[in-house]
Amino acid sequence: MKIRVAIMGYGNLGRGIQCALRQNDDMELVAVFTRRDPSTVKVLEEIPVYSADKLMEMKDAIDVLMLCGGSATDLPKQTAEYAKYFNVIDSFDTHARIPEHFAAVDKAASEGGKVAMISVGWDPGMFSLNRLYANAILRDGKDYTFWGKGVSQGHSDAIRRIPGVRNAKQYTVPVESALDAVRRCENPELTTREKHTRECFVVAEEGADKAWIENEIKTMPNYFADYDTTVHFITEEELQRDHAGIPHGGMVIRSGKTGMNGENQHVIEYSLKLDSNPEFTACVLTAYARAVYRMYTEGMKGCKTVFDVAPAYLSPMTAEELRKSLL
Amino acid sequence: MKIRVAIMGYGNLGRGIQCALRQNDDMELVAVFTRRDPSTVKVLEEIPVYSADKLMEMKDAIDVLMLCGGSATDLPKQTAEYAKYFNVIDSFDTHARIPEHFAAVDKAASEGGKVAMISVGWDPGMFSLNRLYANAILRDGKDYTFWGKGVSQGHSDAIRRIPGVRNAKQYTVPVESALDAVRRCENPELTTREKHTRECFVVAEEGADKAWIENEIKTMPNYFADYDTTVHFITEEELQRDHAGIPHGGMVIRSGKTGMNGENQHVIEYSLKLDSNPEFTACVLTAYARAVYRMYTEGMKGCKTVFDVAPAYLSPMTAEELRKSLL
Numbered sequence A, B: 001m002k003i004r005v006a007i008m009g010y011g012n013l014g015r016g017i018q019c020a021l022r023q024n025d026d027m028e029l030v031a032v033f034t035r036r037d038p039s040t041v042k043v044l045e046e047i048p049v050y051s052a053d054k055l056m057e058m059k060d061a062i063d064v065l066m067l068c069g070g071s072a073t074d075l076p077k078q079t080a081e082y083a084k085y086f087n088v089i090d091s092f093d094t095h096a097r098i099p100e101h102f103a104a105v106d107k108a109a110s111e112g113g114k115v116a117m118i119s120v121g122w123d124p125g126m127f128s129l130n131r132l133y134a135n136a137i138l139r140d141g142k143d144y145t146f147w148g149k150g151v152s153q154g155h156s157d158a159i160r161r162i163p164g165v166r167n168a169k170q171y172t173v174p175v176e177s178a179l180d181a182v183r184r185c186e187n188p189e190l191t192t193r194e195k196h197t198r199e200c201f202v203v204a205e206e207g208a209d210k211a212w213i214e215n216e217i218k219t220m221p222n223y224f225a226d227y228d229t230t231v232h233f234i235t236e237e238e239l240q241r242d243h244a245g246i247p248h249g250g251m252v253i254r255s256g257k258t259g260m261n262g263e264n265q266h267v268i269e270y271s272l273k274l275d276s277n278p279e280f281t282a283c284v285l286t287a288y289a290r291a292v293y294r295m296y297t298e299g300m301k302g303c304k305t306v307f308d309v310a311p312a313y314l315s316p317m318t319a320e321e322l323r324k325s326l327l
Helices: A012-022 A052-061 A074-082 A095-112 A126-137 A153-160 A176-183 A210-218 A236-242 A277-297 A319-325 B012-022 B052-061 B074-083 B095-112 B126-137 B153-160 B176-183 B210-218 B236-242 B277-297 B319-325
Strands: A003-008 A027-034 A049-051 A064-067 A115-117 A141-147 A165-174 A196-204 A228-233 A248-258 A264-274 A302-304 B003-008 B027-034 B049-051 B064-067 B115-117 B141-147 B165-174 B196-204 B228-233 B248-258 B264-274 B302-304
Touching: A003 A012, A003 A052, A003 A277, A012 A027, A012 A277, A012 B248, A027 A052, A027 A277, A049 A052, A064 A074, A064 A277, A074 A095, A095 A115, A095 A302, A095 B319, A115 A277, A126 A141, A126 A248, A126 A264, A126 B126, A126 B277, A141 A165, A141 A176, A153 A165, A153 A196, A165 A176, A165 A236, A176 A248, A196 A210, A196 A236, A210 A228, A248 B012, A248 B277, A264 A277, A264 B277, A277 B126, A277 B248, A277 B264, A319 B095, B003 B012, B003 B052, B003 B277, B012 B027, B012 B277, B027 B052, B027 B277, B049 B052, B064 B074, B064 B277, B074 B095, B095 B115, B095 B302, B115 B277, B126 B141, B126 B248, B126 B264, B141 B165, B141 B176, B153 B165, B153 B196, B165 B176, B165 B236, B176 B248, B196 B210, B196 B236, B210 B228, B264 B277
Parallel strands: A003 A027, A003 A064, A027 A049, A115 A302, A196 A228, B003 B027, B003 B064, B027 B049, B115 B302, B196 B228
Antiparallel strands: A141 A248, A165 A196, A248 A264, A264 B264, B141 B248, B165 B196, B248 B264
């Protein structure tokens, strides 16, 4: 009997989950739900698409509901709402608001007797796990998280909102010299500017003032002002040809000391290099959806994060197989 | 109330645990047990040293017994024996014999109502965890584990057993070009020889036939014959000066494909760079000793591996603190 999964919200992440489920033969996609008109949703592969209104009617046909909306407005509402009736999983990634999101979802899932996982993906998600493991092991040390090289959707959007900009793509790039210093256990104190640079590829409207646009970008508070930013003006054709992908990645590094007098140094590094940010995030969510279902069948309930899940729950292999082949 | 820990066996690993416990103020070392004459054991810092025979008398004063013997003969006997009476943890690292070790320890710990963790360290241990996570996430992919650059105690010992060799140190070194190919997602099929080289620093007895020793090393079955091996003859002084440490490390890499047609590639890499292999292993064991105790207080019992432990158990922080600061 396969784990029956449904997707709520069919954007890049939802499509990624549809792909990921094809690689996991103990799971099956039973339906996609959307708040748009279902007839306008083009799915990658034949699957029923229903209006979000129909969700409750399918309650008994779904083991895990995977919520693929955005963290700004969708998930803060949806996850707690659906956790009353479904085992759910989301990729809520507004770090500062995780405690309140957890509280709301935990209340709903506990009342409903369901398991709800929040903030699953790579950051928060795999990066968080690696921060925890490295902190528990190297007690006297220092953490560093670098992102990139990769596309920041939020920063690309911010550029596109500037008058005269037709299209744009922004890459976050870790500073190599800072990375090297961290890996050499120099424990540098790094400012925002010293950790990452920002590289922007911008398509301007015809006749737009490029110097003005460039200045608007470079001085934009929060998004760019604190970084060394490079702006390249290119054509729409070049953007489509060279910058169509959504790559990302990064590293979590912790260096620390051991010994009676801290005489020995150690570096733990976890790094990701991803061709497609949403497809990788979808793979992480899919593995944790398996865990959600198993934890539910064992009688657990309430809100969980990656910190609460024993790794064995993620794998389709049995405990014996895991010990034999991967330990 | 601190977690009361005892160490059984006081070699490099036991000393490392004594150091690690000083960095964890929710834990305390209550005693060291040894099979040697306790009066001959010199501890790093003042702590009672008892004969192994006295262990049962201290049963109620110990929350977790950390077993620091070897995997060849000590642990296959000790872990199952002590798991009847104590929560225990070991670093059993003979991969092929893990299933039988698990079965014996699980039986003992289940009967005794205790929690026993086996095969904790970095490989098996953190590397195993990363193999599991990466396999669960990237279902269509390939695993690689590289070791080094680091000292292999077993290979150093093998060289020292050759007549005419006074002392020796052997380094396992990953082949950079193989690593690069893996990181570029080329999914190479690598032979033993293509993954690692072996570098030996040998002190010969006066008048020994160095050419014969070098040949003995390079043709030694299992240990060196399948590798490209380099042998350097040096003096005892040079060995003590340049090769006194016990560094190690390595990488677990998985590359895999996603998308409807495997059009996107991803690389997950976990790497360790360690000045002291035993001190780092000791830090991992110490974090998991905390988990053992907590799982025991929650009523769990039986044999566990790193796959069975929810990450939150490893950290001294509360679940709220973890979500707030590390998620």
